[in-house]
Amino acid sequence: MVSTAPTSYVHEAAVYGSEEELVHLVVPVLEDGVRGGQPTMVALHDREAAVVRSALREPDAVTFLPPLTSQERPPATISRFTLMLGDLAARGAQQIHVVNTVPHPGLGAPWDGWCRYEAALNDLLAELPVWGMCLYDRRITPDEVLDHVERTHPRLAVNGDHLRNDRYEPPDAFVLSLTPPPDPLQASPPAVEMLDPTAETGRHAVEDVASRTRLDPEDVERLVLATSEAVTNAVLHGRAPVTMKVWAAPERTLVTVHDHGEGPQGAHHGLVLGPHASFGGGGYGLWLMHQLLPVTYHHEGGFTISLTAGKTTP
Amino acid sequence: MISARDHPYVALSDEAELERAAAGFLAEGLSQGERVGYFGWGGSDSLRVRVSGIGGVDELFGRGVVQVRSLDEWFRRDEVPDPSSLVSFWAEATNAAMEAGFTALRVVTDTTPWAEKRPQRDAFLCTERFVDRYRLDHRFAQLCVGSRDVLSDDAVAEVACIHASSVGGEVPFHLHAALDADLALDGEADAFAAPLLERVVNCVRCGDSNTELVIDAAGLKFISHQSLLVLERHAERSNTTTVTLRGTSRSARQVVDLLGLKRVRVEPGW
Numbered sequence: 001m002v003s004t005a006p007t008s009y010v011h012e013a014a015v016y017g018s019e020e021e022l023v024h025l026v027v028p029v030l031e032d033g034v035r036g037g038q039p040t041m042v043a044l045h046d047r048e049a050a051v052v053r054s055a056l057r058e059p060d061a062v063t064f065l066p067p068l069t070s071q072e073r074p075p076a077t078i079s080r081f082t083l084m085l086g087d088l089a090a091r092g093a094q095q096i097h098v099v100n101t102v103p104h105p106g107l108g109a110p111w112d113g114w115c116r117y118e119a120a121l122n123d124l125l126a127e128l129p130v131w132g133m134c135l136y137d138r139r140i141t142p143d144e145v146l147d148h149v150e151r152t153h154p155r156l157a158v159n160g161d162h163l164r165n166d167r168y169e170p171p172d173a174f175v176l177s178l179t180p181p182p183d184p185l186q187a188s189p190p191a192v193e194m195l196d197p198t199a200e201t202g203r204h205a206v207e208d209v210a211s212r213t214r215l216d217p218e219d220v221e222r223l224v225l226a227t228s229e230a231v232t233n234a235v236l237h238g239r240a241p242v243t244m245k246v247w248a249a250p251e252r253t254l255v256t257v258h259d260h261g262e263g264p265q266g267a268h269h270g271l272v273l274g275p276h277a278s279f280g281g282g283g284y285g286l287w288l289m290h291q292l293l294p295v296t297y298h299h300e301g302g303f304t305i306s307l308t309a310g311k312t313t314p
Numbered sequence: 315m316i317s318a319r320d321h322p323y324v325a326l327s328d329e330a331e332l333e334r335a336a337a338g339f340l341a342e343g344l345s346q347g348e349r350v351g352y353f354g355w356g357g358s359d360s361l362r363v364r365v366s367g368i369g370g371v372d373e374l375f376g377r378g379v380v381q382v383r384s385l386d387e388w389f390r391r392d393e394v395p396d397p398s399s400l401v402s403f404w405a406e407a408t409n410a411a412m413e414a415g416f417t418a419l420r421v422v423t424d425t426t427p428w429a430e431k432r433p434q435r436d437a438f439l440c441t442e443r444f445v446d447r448y449r450l451d452h453r454f455a456q457l458c459v460g461s462r463d464v465l466s467d468d469a470v471a472e473v474a475c476i477h478a479s480s481v482g483g484e485v486p487f488h489l490h491a492a493l494d495a496d497l498a499l500d501g502e503a504d505a506f507a508a509p510l511l512e513r514v515v516n517c518v519r520c521g522d523s524n525t526e527l528v529i530d531a532a533g534l535k536f537i538s539h540q541s542l543l544v545l546e547r548h549a550e551r552s553n554t555t556t557v558t559l560r561g562t563s564r565s566a567r568q569v570v571d572l573l574g575l576k577r578v579r580v581e582p583g584w
Contacts, residue, residue, distance in 0.1 A: 199504050221565040232505045279543050291572055
């Protein structure tokens with residue numbers, strides 16, 4: 001087992017390619033937690049949960065949680081986990097064992113937000129006594145995701161061993177290096193392109209375009225709201241000129257907002273509220289965007305944020 | 315277009331344009347059997363120029379159909395009357411018009427002096443809310459006018475946005491009296507409108523001891539988290555238990571939930 005001080009977070013990735021491999025990776029970790037009398041939980045999709053449950057000696061001693069889904073938003077998950085794990089630690093847990101899958105395009109979820117989630121956890125849970133194993137099925141996980149997984153987990157579970165991962169990168173540097181691929185919609189000219197929009201003109205343009213697609217009205221509302229936040233941030237915190245573009249397909253709408261500033265610099269920005277966020281001072285914009293819909297951003301030639309409503313994968 | 319139903323506000327620099335707006339507003343009232351009047355500052359003789367654009371105005375003066383009054387006779391320019399005094403003033407004038415056989419009283423009021431400087435303007439925003447409420451269920455219509463030559467941009471914006479409609483002062487929202495709620499909020503209240511909303515909501519609710527505030531938001535096309543936080547902070551400062559936004563979007567409700575606001579609620583429309 002991993003020899004580690006009980007007060008530190010062990011963030012481990014495990015990649016499997018068969019049910020046998022899944023059992024071989026997961027069951028010893030869960031049984032270690034049960035033997036030690038520690039809170040032990042697993043959050044897998046039904047099929048994988050059933051496989052693991054049937055392989056456990058004491059399945060009732062493990063808490064089976066619902067899996068993270070493509071409908072969830074990383075900030076809400078971080079908040080939920082932090083509260084739950086912090087509460088367990090406060091009650092005396094010395095090494096909470098958690099095994100879970102993380103949404104990715106192979107599971108129908110956009111990756112950028114979850115990728116940042118994986119990076120940020122290293123800092124956000126650093127003080128908690130948690131052994132967290134993140135599971136990825138190599139048969140359905142895109143290569144780019146597997147590459148990011150290796151770069152965001154300090155430990156890797158391989159063939160029953162728990163190894164230090166030399167490819168791990170510090171979270172802040174990792175997220176700055178991310179360059180998400182262009183959305184397929186961007187192969188065509190945008191339906192709208194605006195230079196230095198105001199939050200108002202940006203909202204109106206997006207509403208006009210998105211309301212003519214087959215998007216659910218609530219999705220259009222969320223996109224308009226997120227666009228307003230993005231343009232507001234660019235105007236208030238970025239550097240002019242600001243460019244907004246909108247692409248639309250019958251079931252998807254993509255909005256990008258670009259400015260020439262540096263953008264947020266920390267891995268956790270937008271996933272948790274900053275220490276200075278307050279009802280009087282603000283600091284909620286990016287965090288709210290992440291909770292409304294999938295958000296992607298990168299720092300090439302300034303800062304570009306991309307918002308997608310409707311089908312999150314083309 | 316200026317509508318008597320709205321309690322509109324017009325702020326212009328061009329005197330001729332202001333007089334045309336006033337004349338048009340009052341002429342509409344004449345066609346509906348209303349007594350009409352211009353209430354401003356200075357001598358009555360000089361104020362009569364403001365209504366010179368009304369056809370046959372001399373004859374209408376003679377019959378008491380058109381009135382011109384100097385507010386100097388009742389009020390001070392540097393002191394805004396308290397709400398009950400101003401509402402009583404208009405109530406007496408309205409009752410007099412009704413007793414004289416008119417269908418209503420319709421006036422143009424120059425509110426420039428009361429809006430010019432900050433302490434008086436705060437008091438005026440408060441008082442005007444009561445007048446706004448009065449006109450909703452009485453036979454009284456009012457067009458407020460202000461001079462852009464005297465008023466700062468901030469002053470025009472603050473006064474304009476507490477009327478249901480405005481000309482000459484571009485404002486992103488209007489916060490005004492409503493029949494089936496305490497206030498109505500129309501337009502768009504985003505991050506850049508939030509400071510203006512914060513200034514006026516505190517003023518319009520001065521002297522309001524109600525612990526619940528219901529805002530008809532059916533005409534509110536957008537509200538940002540910053541403006542929702544303005545309402546939350548206002549509720550905390552004024553000991554308002556609940557601020558209910560009635561009829562706004564589901565995404566606004568989601569933002570309220572995400573922020574964990576304790577006092578702001580969003581309800582679906584009627």
